[in-house]
Amino acid sequence: MGVDLIQQTEVTDLVVEDGGIVGVETQQYGVIKADKVGCVVAGNSGVLAGMAGFRLPLESHPLQALVSETIAPILDTVVMSNAVHGYVSQSDKGDLVIGAGIDGYNGYGQRGSYPTIEHTLQAIVELFPIFSRVRMNRQWGGIVDTCPDACPILSKTPVENLYFNCGWGTGGFKATPGSGNVFAHSLAKGEMHPLAAPFSIDRFHTGALVDEHGAAGVAH
Numbered sequence: 001m002g003v004d005l006i007q008q009t010e011v012t013d014l015v016v017e018d019g020g021i022v023g024v025e026t027q028q029y030g031v032i033k034a035d036k037v038g039c040v041v042a043g044n045s046g047v048l049a050g051m052a053g054f055r056l057p058l059e060s061h062p063l064q065a066l067v068s069e070t071i072a073p074i075l076d077t078v079v080m081s082n083a084v085h086g087y088v089s090q091s092d093k094g095d096l097v098i099g100a101g102i103d104g105y106n107g108y109g110q111r112g113s114y115p116t117i118e119h120t121l122q123a124i125v126e127l128f129p130i131f132s133r134v135r136m137n138r139q140w141g142g143i144v145d146t147c148p149d150a151c152p153i154l155s156k157t158p159v160e161n162l163y164f165n166c167g168w169g170t171g172g173f174k175a176t177p178g179s180g181n182v183f184a185h186s187l188a189k190g191e192m193h194p195l196a197a198p199f200s201i202d203r204f205h206t207g208a209l210v211d212e213h214g215a216a217g218v219a220h
């Protein structure tokens, strides 16, 4: 269908001429020209917006997850608590998959801090004292892009034909098929899909925010 997927290639600059996007500059292949560009880079959205000369109302934070050693089947559902702030489930292999909220500071380091790990495990032990002796096997952090109203941005930008799909914060997996579909539609038509329209960046000027803080499963 004429689609070329280029993997492991960093976009190092967005090429803007006369207020419109004309291409992207890449590390390996130099400038790739384009009539339209859609950016879906999550925690790095602010960096790419900066390349195009504008700012997004986003904060990038580390969000951590932990996986324990394997134990016999004991938990057959996901348990999430807003009171002590943590969630836990058990995979088919037997390891516990554990997480909680974002690390409070802004940053791009993909590891997170020890106080958040400690707080997360305190919450899990509060819920299930029986897990107090389970050892953690590994931990990692990804960078999530959080918006002030806890809703994503699917939008045109001040640069003509440059679109952003970002701000999914801690809840972007589950939205991926729908968000990809309406974003592709919007780029193809040059007008935002009706489902995407309320998530325009303009809402931060008009004040028509879509406040979804209460719908997030955890308090952040």
Ligand SMILES: Cc1cc2nc3c(=O)[nH]c(=O)nc-3n(C[C@H](O)[C@H](O)[C@H](O)COP(=O)(O)OP(=O)(O)OC[C@H]3O[C@@H](n4cnc5c(N)ncnc54)[C@H](O)[C@@H]3O)c2cc1C
Pocket (backbone or CB within 6 Å): 009, 010, 011, 012, 040, 041, 042, 043, 044, 048, 063, 064, 065, 099, 140, 141, 142, 143, 144, 165, 166, 168, 169, 170, 171, 172, 173, 174, 175
């Ligand atoms: C620990 C953790 C747990 C999570 N748990 C959940 C959960 O339970 N449920 C849920 O719904 N969501 C969860 N999320 C959030 C979810 O992972 C994200 O919202 C989702 O992955 C965002 O999808 P995306 O396609 O927008 O961005 P990503 O999946 O982050 O993809 C963005 C891509 O852009 C690339 N990129 C960045 N900069 C550049 C550049 N300059 N040039 C080229 N490429 C670039 C990155 O390498 C990356 O591959 C979790 C996130 C973390 C970190």
